Amino acid sequence: MRFRLQLCSLLVAALAAFTPKAMAQPAGSISGTITDSSGGVLAATPVAITSKATGSTRTVNTGNDGTYNMPSLPAGLYEVRVVLQGFRTSVREATVETGSITNVDLQLQVGASKDVVTVEAASAQIAYESHSIDGVTLH
Secondary structure, X not given: OHHHHHHHHHHHHHHHHOOHHHHOOOEEEEEEEEEEOOOOEOOOOEEEEEEOOOOOEEEEEOOOOOEEEEEEEEOEEEEEEEOOOOEOEEEEXXXXXXXXXXEOOEEEOEOOOOOXXXXXXXXXXXXXXXXXXXXXXXX
16 A cells, blocks of 8 residues: 555656646747738737648637737747738748747738739847846756
């Protein structure tokens, strides 16, 4: 009986070491603002973010201020796509780096959504004044 109690205690301690936080992989995020050609913000606009490595897509809607944020993205190359009726589809590549926020602002042009506007790629802004990388744990 005592052996089982010790074994259960050991098992609980081992499982506690593998909590989601301990197993989380380093990640970054993509955020930005979606506007029309006059600079007006577009609320409740779906923004699809697709990983070029895995092909998986996550979607988020813009808020009332036209902004969106997609957190917890593994580092890598992504495609940000906005399709909205009455506007041309807008596509932009973005590079997500560990611990950083990649800003992808898109300005939609009036037209048919079957027309696609591809914008230059975006990457995270690097703060050269800092000598650390957020989201990385050194052992």
